[in-house]
Amino acid sequence: MKKLMFIFALAFAFSSCSSESEAKIENSDLFGKWNWTLTKGGIAGEFFSPASTQTSLQVILNADYSYSIIKNDIEVSNGKHELIMEDSQNFQEKRLFIHYSKIGEKPSFIVLGGMILLNNESGLLEISEDFMDGFGSEYTHSI
Numbered sequence: 001m002k003k004l005m006f007i008f009a010l011a012f013a014f015s016s017c018s019s020e021s022e023a024k025i026e027n028s029d030l031f032g033k034w035n036w037t038l039t040k041g042g043i044a045g046e047f048f049s050p051a052s053t054q055t056s057l058q059v060i061l062n063a064d065y066s067y068s069i070i071k072n073d074i075e076v077s078n079g080k081h082e083l084i085m086e087d088s089q090n091f092q093e094k095r096l097f098i099h100y101s102k103i104g105e106k107p108s109f110i111v112l113g114g115m116i117l118l119n120n121e122s123g124l125l126e127i128s129e130d131f132m133d134g135f136g137s138e139y140t141h142s143i
Contacts, residue, residue, distance in 0.1 A: 026083070027083055027096070027118075028063065029118055029120060030061050030083065030098075030116070030118065030125070031061050031062060031063050032060070032061065032141055032142070033058055033059075033060050033141070033142035034058065034059045034060075034061070034125055034139035034140065034141060034142065035056075035057075035058050035139060035140050035142050036050065036055075036056070036057040036058070036059070036110055036137060036138075036139055037049070037050070037138050037139060037140050038137070038138050039109050039110055039111060039135055039136065039137040039138075040135070040136060040138075041128075041129075041133065041134055041135035041136050042133055042134075042135055043133045046109075046135075048109040048110075053107065053109060055071065055072060055107055055110075056070075056071070056072055056073070057069065057070065057071050057072075057106075057107070057110055058070040058142065059112065059139060061081060065080050065081055065082060066078065066079070066080055066081070067079060067080070067081040067100060069103070069104070069106065069112065071105070071106070071107070076104050076105045076106065077100075077102065077103055077104035077105070077106065079100060079101035079102050080100070080101040081098055081099065081100050081101070082098070082099050083096060083097070083098055083116075084096075084097050084099065085097075088115060088130055089130050089131055090115075090130055090131065090132065090134075095115050095116075095130075096115070096116045096118075097113075097114060097115050097116065097130075098113055098114070098116055098127060099113055100112065100113055109135075110137050111127050111128060111129055111134075111135050111136055111137040112127060112137070113127065114127050114128050114129050114130055114134075114136075115127070115128045115129075115130045123140055123141040124138060124139070124140060124141075125138070125139040125140075125141070126138050126139075127139070
């Protein structure tokens with residue numbers, strides 16, 4: 001009976017481990033300040049830039065997983081972010097996604113949360129909606 005209880009307790013301990021917590025990852029390449037440079041996509045192939053929208057936006061991702069969003073030199077949102085490997089609808093495989101605890105005021109033409117593509121060579125970060133004809137916003141790393 002004790003063996004059965006031990007096996008049950010062990011099985012419960014393993015099953016209570018969340019697959020979401022196992023999927024959380026750390027990526028120090030993403031930490032820092034990111035300046036929004038453009039958004040493109042949609043069924044009509046729309047294009048938005050800081051010049052065309054008269055909007056500057058900076059995303060600050062910190063090593064303690066806090067974040068700040070600065071729009072036209074005013075902080076409009078802050079909180080915690082997380083990086084998670086999730087199944088992509090578009091690619092049918094696991095991809096890196098960023099999620100925020102809350103998003104305050106943000107322009108509708110900028111993608112802040114979603115699937116991440118990071119090009120370390122060019123210093124370019126792209127955050128995209130994960131569906132056909134979705135939008136993607138590009139950011140450059142600020143020093």
